Amino acid sequence: MSKRNISAVVFFMIIAVFFVFSALMMHPFGVPEETDMDDEIIKEAQNETGTNNGVTSVVFDYRGFDTLGEATVLFTAVAGVIMVFRRLKQ
Amino acid sequence: MNIIDFLLQHSPALIVAIPLLGAFLTPLISRINSKARNIFVILTLGLTTSIVFLLANDVFAGKIHTYVFGSQNLAFPIVRILFEVDALSAFMAIIGTILALVAVIYSWAFIKENTGLDKFYTLILLMTAGMFGMMLTGDMFNLFVFLEITSIASCALIAFWTNKGKSVDAGFKYIVISTIGALFILFAIALLYGQYNALNIATLANVIQFSFLDKIALVLLIAAFAMKAGIVPMHMWLPDAYSKAPASVTIVLVGATQASLYGVFRVCFTLFGNTINLTPVSIGWIIVLLGLITMLLGVAMALIQSDLKRLIAFSAVAEIGFMFLGIGAGLTVLGNTEMMATIGLPAMSGGVFHIMNDALDIGLLFLVAGAVYYATRETSLDKLGGLARNMKYTTIFFVIGLFAVSGIPPMNGFASKLLIYESTFQLNPILSIVAILSSIMLLAVFIKVFHSAFLGPVIPKFKDVKEVPKSMLIAMGIFASIIIVFGLFPELVISNIVEPAVNSLVSYGDYIREVIPTFTGGI
Amino acid sequence: MIFNIPFIAVSALILIGLYAVIFRRNLIKMVIGITLIESGVNLFLITLGYRENSVAPIFTNLPSGTIVPEGMSFPVPQALTLTSIVIGVAVLALMLSLIIHIYRHYGTLDAREIGGREE
């Protein structure tokens, strides 16, 4: 096992401990501890944003700026892919 | 004039929205002709810069700007996205705009002969918008989204010269490390959301109780942001990315790296501010230790480099070590107030001021390296020589950059490094000894570069080398003039730009009180 | 009550993905590893937003008898996961196009061999 491999294994073990513990210590599946933000959205979605679909009201109105960032991510990826495959000579 | 008030009131949103709108319009305008597109991009960035200075001027007067997207009133519990601009965000936004504007002016002539230029300018604008979003946002998931925009745009820009295999490889390495870091950040955000059902930084900082899961989230967030900022254990992507990208892209990349550095401090001081004075010593000393190792390793690697751009990239890594040392020293004494006054505040103002200085110095040196590449198509020091004779202005700019990076008095590097030396000396003499040692080695590195690249006999191959076009000289001139002005009047800059930023970082109570008026804790 | 089985599945996915990224040298296997981590984190986000025998938060033809706030699962994690999935697609597209280019330029997909080679 070369030196580089041992450090990689140690690094992997540390990270593994983090993820396994966080999975076990989290609140049991289906019984969330705090629920005030989402209850507010479910109650207010129809009359503040006028949409029946709670998820779409979050995506486009409550957290619409995330979706603008989201559309920008897709736009960046398309620009990046087209730029990587452009023809180099004029 | 209600235009100014309108701009000021909506400035947090406009600073991110205008570059985005510009980025979406660039492909259309570049169908008309390339000159119209260049002018349009510079105008967009000029407008954004003016709005940033407008906002910064108002924020440094002591008023934290909050901006809710979607409705005027701040409904509780906070469901909408909230932009919160305090002095540190404004300080970082100023750095971001200067770097972006100079990069676009520089690339007017530097990138002219390549194809695919409309995609190049679109990606530069998108990267700038992503950087501003990261610096101004008050929402954790929004920070993740803008971090992703910045890393995807900069990965595509690093791989711009697709005929060079090494650039594409550097871009791939960058996107792999950035994506893993971003996924760790998303996991940490999910941990915090799972427990407290809130995504806003201020609400999270208010309700966080530092449970075992919060410790995991803190470690993951700091590790991921530090990895993106180029701290030692995971810094290998930085020299490849900085040296293989075009020079104007590298400058905006420096801004993006410092936005991740801002992320580390925002998480350390604000998100976990309430709980951090339980264990400030351990986290502060970890950051100081990381800073020291980064400095030493960066300088040691810079000494043995033969490629000009890789050498400057490693000195950039060393400079990030300085910032970590300065602000880490402040974090270690966050608890008791008397030590804070003598050691903490000077150290942190030195560290924060050094973020601005480093962006300008490293930026200027990369512009000079780009100019040398533009004139001679060569970046390895063994083949370069005797450029001073025909490239006078570039040599002068290189000398200014050289003095600034190694902290020689007339330049701005000196003011911030002196603050760091003084304060860390009182904390622990070894720290400032290592800091001074690495500055001297940096000076030695760049003297070697100056001698081998600029002085010495003219090499026959570069006999007819011409000076670089005017737009590149203007870009370098802007950096040099700011460096000299900051170097001659450091007190002016520190008192009304750096001090508010440090106070806003230390007193996180105002940050939370702005959103939750009933918050009582905080220094 | 299936206790924490979804969260154990999340950590398994993330660890397998991380193993692939750290220890595999083939570039495409690294990309597959990243996609695994991506889906692990998305699964974690979604499972945080589930409530015991709840319905999707959509009011069109809602099954009668669901108590409005308690009977519905959380909408916010679903929106976050939507954003995270599209980011995953974008990053995947960019990484694969870079790999096509690296393979065309170097002729190999072994990360260590590419690192060693000069221009």
Place this chain on the structure above:
Amino acid sequence: MSGMSKIVRTISSIVFPLIIIYGLYIISHGHLTPGGGFQGGAVVASGCAMILVAYGSIWTINKMKEKNLSLLESIGAICFILLAFFGLGFGAVFFNNFLVGSNFLFGTIPYFGSTIADINTGGVVPLMNFAVGIKVIAGLFAIVLVMAHASSTKEGKK
């Protein structure tokens, strides 16, 4: 990428309109039933990718140049961000849903609880759904098209 056999081409050209209609349904009813701009756009883009696989990338590139695709995508993106700026114009805050409650397009507010799907609700949300839908269709199809075309033409190794 060369095209597939005659049978596959005819079947895919028959199924293609159905996929398009289904995708557009998901986009347009995003604010009522599960779905929205991203999901509907992905469905339509998968239909286009099916045509690309069936007919081969050379035929598809002649039909739809990738410059037009990126133009369409920019238009979709600009519509989306302009809707956000209109929010700034009319509703006094960036990204404000200014059409809710106004008797203008998509203005009515559904009453609380389980309702029948009335399409004229949702304010700016359906318009944003269309903008994002166009953008995702053009974007994903452009990515698939460019990657297929790049791997098929044997550009010489530098």
